[in-house]
Amino acid sequence: MAKHRFFKLHRLALVLGTALALGACAVGPDYHRPAPPATQSYMQEGAPSAMASTPGASGPAQHFNTDMDIPGQWWTLFQSPSLNGLIDDALKQNPDAAAAQQALRQAVETVRAQRGQYFPQISASIDPTRQKTGQVLASGISSNDTIYNLTTVQLSISYMPDLWGANRRQVESLVAQADAQRFQLEATYLTLTSNLVNAAVQEASLRAQIAATQDMIDSQSKILDATQKQSGVGDVSDAGVAAQEAILEQTRASLPALRKQLAQQRDLLAVLAGRTPDQDIGAHFTLDSLQLPQDLPLTLPARLVEQRPDVRMADAQLHAACAQVGVAFAARLPNINITANWGSATDQMHTLFGAGTGFWNIGAAVTAPLFDGGTLKHKQRAAEAAYKQAAEQYRSTVLAALQNVADTLHALQADADAMAASARAERAAARSFDIARKQYAVGDISMVALLNAQVTSRQAQLNLIQARAARYADTVALFQALGGGWWNRHDVAVAP
Template sequence: MLGLLAGLGGCLLAPSDKPPPLPVNARYSATSFPPTPGRRMNADVSGPESVLRSEQLVTNLDIPGAWWEVYRNPDLNRLVVMALTNSPSLKAMQRGLRVAWEQRRVEGAGLYPQVSAQLMPSWNKVSHDLSNVPIQNYWNYSMHTLQLQVGYVPDLWGGKAEAIIAAGAQADIQRFQLEATALTLISNLVNDVFMDAGLRSQIQVKKSLVTQADQILTIMNSQQALGETSVENTLLQRNVLDQQDSDLPPLEKQLAQNRDQIAILVGVPPSTPLPEFQLDQFTLPAQLPMTLPAQLLEQRPDVQAARAQITAAAAQVGIAIANRLPNLQLSASPGYIAEAMKNFFTPSMGNYTLMATVTQPLFQGGSLVHAQRAARQVFLQSVEEYKNTVLTAIGDVADSLHAIEHDSQTLVASEDGLEAAQKTYAIARAKNRLGDNSRIDVLAADFLVLLDRQSVIQDEVLRFTDTVALFQALGGGWWHRNDLGMSAKDAKRLSTSLLPW
């Protein structure tokens, strides 16, 4: 029946909703991306050394739905599953998707005849002056009317079909916004977990720096009392200690607020106990995906939403055109009118009306033509917004790849500096054992090691978050995941069916 009703619709008047092609020579960079600098090591290596590995960018490497599992941390995996299960923002988007699918089915109801029934009992009194008393012999009487109203508007110009397409496209927009919400939720949570680990390491190093600075100051105070160092040098060391001490509370505040944010993303109150993380608990993946731009368009939720927006806008143009064309409405009103309900369904009491109405808009002050022009401009606007979304998507991937390349270089340089500082510290200790330097020289060398270690920690966090940014920029593997809050079977039924139940 659906096919028959749809066949009654005439030609579709909307413009083509085919999205514009990729920009000419669309690439992430004018030059290729080599493997990141680092140490060559076995792909299965885990722990603190993995962050120094050389990562290989693999073209068209598929992204798993649970891409966060590449970091090999069970606690992180559990938190992400909790977030996808508990997040109120994600659940709200899932409800919104159901609303959009139901709205599509509301538009689909126009393919069917509209049928309603009326029962109208009435009790009437006629004026004595109007009543034909000799014949009727009464002034009061009852009347019962049972009526069906059947109406059908054939889709002559495809306006209803376009309305269904527009509603379906709006549902697609809602779905891809849902996928973008899920991807943002996962990415933010994974980044916050890495930040948790990094802040803990930085706080530990900062406390060691405070301890080292305090030990140096204690020795210098003793030297000052013996006249072996000046007051100025002691005050300078006091300033170093105070500076290191003042840096600690902001780090602790940032850690506490980051923990609160993790709890919110997971969908639990901040007072809920959650795992604590260390950087050496994560493994950096040995291979990273590098999807080609043409495939990126299918993987990015925002690009897919922009593409659906073109479809919706094109359908609105078709609706605006159909509204200017003649409209045919068919109606039928079969029923019964009787003095008593017991007389219903007898031949003498039946009545009906059959009607066909053709309506052609003639003059509405130009509203219909301007509505069509406005719809056309909205369509052209959606095309340009799609182009901008595509460029933004390509730029996001390019930014992530550049960040991975250069931040890995920074980490290697920081590690080289740390190794040099550690060697200097080892030499200072050896000299101290031989009596060739002072205890302050050893503490000062260790202090420099801690400063370099703090820089390395910050660079390690960047290396992990850069890979998160790449997974997010490439779409995050949503096509391998079910973020809809319902089974795939139910989702298919709700998104495709136009049956009136």
């Protein structure tokens, strides 16, 4: 019979709570996502549709395609199996990525914990005591003993109906925060993969610069040998030999800095892949091992706000701030707390659930703030100000995203022009240096003229290498600026 009463009481609390929750309203503003940018272009003169470049040493032309979607693994467009494998390892082992995953898991569990407030809170307790009562007082048990045992078993139910939607707004806010954390995770992935590709490009550039510098050292050493021989027969002065030695040593002096940068890039690649710097990553990168993507996506601004993780994160934070206004508003309104208790108390354990030992109660309390010195009012105003602040931060994030894409487009256009110009300059300088060597061999020009042609050729080689690397790096920047294609991956995290 006692158990039957308990289940009736429990069922009554659940039915009452559900009815009150379904009939309640949620105070505060309902969230609506800001409208996407109305602009159709990133630059005043309009986004370019293609970037021409001279074929041959300057590389292929790149073309923008507004209908092209970004693949989830956009780095595969560089067609480097070594790079693909390194990024796959990094996504599994990088500690920043792992930390972002755990942060998302924490946010999801926080949402689930808050959703538990929709339901009655039920707890059980057992309280065995031994106590003494004064003789002049009536004992609470039938034996009237002054020293006795008392065991109380009690089941308590507490439920606060979500009359004004405070809990729903709190859950809504936490879900939005979990969404923000999900996009933070995607931003972490995008930053990690972009940094890895850029580090690979930088390594490839440094290897090419070291090779070009070493070739120049070999060439200059041969010229020095010839100059010393000519000096021995009186055809070249000591000043000419000293000048050639100075040029050679200056070139040699540039190698340690390049090798230092290469070693640091190798350390960076190892750490990004979740390894210690002393561990060899295996992969080695050259400019020829990386293929420049010829077709590039160009997302319209209205779609950009859907794709950029930072914009989506700002949107989720704005949503969370909006819901907090409702939480603060609901705190100023009356609330109901329903409680129920059922249990048994006896002085003998074997009669704990016997006849006459049971007790129960059910009640409801209505509470309403009457005077708090303006605390709740100002908390609501603070929440409203935070909402407006988040709206301005969202707007700032969108503007920064548009600028980021525009800057990248300008850079890519300039890269194509610089690449073509550097290729022409390198070919002209190489031809000039070849002619100068032949002229010097027959005595038509001075040593100074030869050295000038040599320095010009070396600098043109390095400029071409750097221009080529810049084109790769800015192509990476475009994929990053457009969001990186996370929406096309199969392992995208989903917030509750």
